[in-house]
Amino acid sequence: MIDAFGRFGLTINNRVVKTPLAIASMAGIVDARYVLERKDHIGVAFIGGYAIDQPTMDAAREIAHDGTRKEFLYNDPLEALGAEITLLKPLDLITGINLRGSSPDSFVRVAEAFGEDVVYEIDAHCRQDPMVAAGSGEHYLKNPDELVAVIRALKAKKVAVSVKIRVGVAADDRVLVRKIWKAGADIIHVDLMDAGVTKLRQIRNSCPLLIIANNAITTFDRMREMLSHGADLVSLARQSDVDTLAGLDAAISRYADKEGWYNSPKQLCRGGDIRALTFCCMPVKECPLIPALTRIGISRDEYVRLKLETVKGTPLDSGPNTCFASLAWCCKTSSPCMFRDMTLAKEGLSKKEYMRRKRELSDTIMSRVFHDVPSDESS
Structure with missing residues (x-):
């Protein structure tokens, strides 16, 4: 029986990743309960996104007000996060918390509360107007120096840092990922939108960070396409149902056991x-x-x-x-x-x-x- 490290050779936050499949955060949807239902077929779970300061909590309430989008709403973000993290601690997977904050201090408060147990994912991905206006989400892609400041503040606490980005928003994604690398981040979680493998290859060729590819990856052929152009893992969001995850997990395990290099690149x-x-x-x-x-x-x-x-x-x-x-x-x-x-x-x-x-x-x-x-x- 091949163990997970022998099969994939993947570690995050000093822990072995059992399969290169992740669940991406969806505000108001992906929490501990959601993860527990899918735990057998994923290696990483990013819960959230969670607003962690007053500007972003106000933005979350504004987004949820008309009822068309869900958000996690609470008065005390540390209490809410603590309860979710506790539920996931016994699992043999890596927990990431996707955070929406408007200042380095907001992220530092969370890191001081939970230490090295989780991966801290900076949400530079949300494009909802209230969240961007609050200084979070895509605001960071257009103001990369602020993103760098958040990464450095978190890394000063010696924690693992992921940055969730959306391609095509920053002036140059290659420059952006090099800034993220230089600032000390560990992971880039990239929503490829419609850009596909060309953009993924550019990112892989621009930095050595662990890359999680996201967007419409629901078949093994699509998964292998992402892995063969630079991804270390793939993540699913809206289509992260148990059957899809189980099928992908089984298929990539068979491939790795047969071929020896699960994310071998194209020549x-x-x-x-x-x-x-x-x-x-x-x-x-x-x-x-x-x-x-x-x-x-x-x-x-x-x-x-x-x-x-x-x-x-x-x-x-x-x-x-x-x-x-x-x-x-x-x-x-x-x-x-x-x-x-x-x-x-x-x-x-x-x-x-x-x-x-x-x-x-x-x-x-x-x-x-x-x-x-x-x-x-x-x-």
């Missing part, structure tokens, strides 16, 4: 993100590899040296009969290659183990690409 020449450098061959011809190396600031010689040094002494070091005499340069198992497969058979290396090793190589490459937090100028 670079087929539209993959930069994690796919692990599958690229020697830089000896004009192909998508060359401009990709230029964009990330790695020379051809450094790329060659990085891959060869990383695989030295590992099963990927061998392969005299492959195109470039090492499995370091070989492609994804979904691409037919008799030379790669002959080498794997000779070395007694399964395709699943080969892909696991390729993931380790990719992790090393990504660490090199994102070794330095960007400066103010580059962010």
Whole structure:
């Protein structure tokens, strides 16, 4: 029986994530009771959104006033949050609390109350006019310096921080996510709207943070599409019914157990993100590899040296009969290659183990690409 870490290799807030499926917050709907009904098929649950100061609580009441939208309404946000967190503590999943606040101090008060037990998700996503006017939700996407201040205030309390964003609102989403990374956040939870995998790939190529992709992900094909373009997890909101979650959970577990790398990227020449450098061959011809190396600031010689040094002494070091005499340069198992497969058979290396090793190589490459937090100028 494969354990969750062996299957997915995912951790959040120093805890193993049992499946790369999350429930996204929906104000007035997603609370502890909602999560408890779905607990068997998710790894992360973001409850909320919860208004946490007077401006946002007033906004929540205004939004709920005409009865067309639900909100969580209360007089004491800490009391309300505490009751929900307590109900979820016994579960083997990671709890995130999606918070709508108008100042760093508001978020800090919550972090001081609940400490490191939960992930604090800054709601920079809500587009309801009263909430934006209160200085929350999409207000942060148009005022990223204020968002940075909130992230830094939370990280000063040594807690895990997620930022829920909506693409297409900030002036440049790539610049935004680099600011979020620089400020110290741990997770970007991104509503892709209608932008799809192109925007997701841009975000993956702009930061090393854990990415949760959200928006209309209800089939395994759609889930794999998100995972193969940069997502670490996917989240569901309106369609997070038990049957859909159970089906996705079972399908991604089967895929991981068979393939070895549950969110393996498409190859670079087929539209993959930069994690796919692990599958690229020697830089000896004009192909998508060359401009990709230029964009990330790695020379051809450094790329060659990085891959060869990383695989030295590992099963990927061998392969005299492959195109470039090492499995370091070989492609994804979904691409037919008799030379790669002959080498794997000779070395007694399964395709699943080969892909696991390729993931380790990719992790090393990504660490090199994102070794330095960007400066103010580059962010």
